[in-house]
Amino acid sequence: MTTTETTIQTPTTYPRAVRVWLMIGVFMVFMQIVIGGITRLTGSGLSITKWEIVTGTLPPINAAQWQEEFDLYKETPQYQKINEGMTMGEFQFIYFWEYFHRLWARLMGFVFAIPFFFFWARGYLDRPLLRRLGMVVLLAAIVASFGWIMVASGLIDRPWVNAYKLTMHLSLALVLFSYLFWTMLTAVRPYSQVIHSTSLKKWMGAIGIVLALQLVLGGIMSGMKAALFYPTWPDMQGEWIPAILFRGDSWTVDNLVEYDKGPFMAALVQLLHRTTAYVLTIIMLVFSFRALKQVNNVRFRRGIYALVTVLIAQVTLGILTVVNSVGTIPVALGVFHQAVAIVLLSVVLFLWYPLRKSQS
Helix, strand or coil, rough: CCEEECCCCCCCCHHHHHHHHHHHHHHHHHHHHHHHHHHHHCCCCCCCCCCCHHHHHHHCCCCCHHHHHHHHHHHHHHHHHHHCCCCCCHHHHHHHHHHHHHHHHHHHHHHHHHHHHHHHHCCCCCCCHHHHHHHHHHHHHHHHHHHHHHHCCCCCCCCCCCHHHHHHHHHHHHHHHHHHHHHHHHHCCCCCCEEEEEHHHHHHHHHHHHHHHHHHHHHHHHHHHHHHCCCCCCECCCCCCCCCHCHHHCCCCHHHHCCHCCHHHHHHHHHHHHHHHHHHHHHHHHHHHHHHHHHCHHHHHHHHHHHHHHHHHHHHHHHHHHCCCCCCHHHHHHHHHHHHHHHHHHHHHHHHHHCCCCCC
């Protein structure tokens, strides 16, 4: 099949400072998602019980303030059902990660806002980029709002946040990252040609859909701590498909909603996450093989090599995370698994970019 390339028209060349600014923004969103993963896996997300946008910028600075925060945490279900008797030092550890997660979000606001007004005043930002940046602000506000909705879900009855709300928060954060990454690509313009290939576009579309599904399933699996129920691979505690999934009485609304009261949802979500991983691996490898045969663009081919490398790393990390989830989720492996998932998403977007009909 013939693949052609046409030169991209670039009427607007953004100053280097704008391009670097967007790259920094992408990196900061990436780090915020990683910090969020650490916060989740260390059980730190419920340590701060209030959402104070301005006054919450400063942490407790004396013993009295620390005791006040600790007393508020002692009223939560997480402390009463899981962490009762923890020391002040242990509380300060989990408080640090939640505080750092919120502080990094505030820092992102400053890094975005101050240069934005400077670049806007100097005329460095055209209308298309301004529209994209406006969408970035809207998405960031939505992500932050769902962050508090997620935290609030763990302050009433359950000793942890609702897995579905956590997944929504994470999914929106990934949408924000993807949109900002694409915006960065439009400004940096890493390719000088559009690659015209109907078959590769279709394969990339399939990758996008399956990858999006896999990221959502990963969020649900993490929120439900589903790896703890079946910490084996390639089977699931000696079964290829857990027997509980064949029981008709397990498929109830209560099991879907009250997922933490039995192994049904853990079995279902982990099976779906594993199966989708196999499908995604096959699709990405087929796409890579076909792309290397059709496309001679050096930068695109390097992207293909990166895709295969990151894919292998991600599959390996996923397996290691599952088999080491005996009694508790391994924080380091879980965080790396999430971080590499974002890298994989970035490589997919990088490869998708020149396959589009235009670079607008």
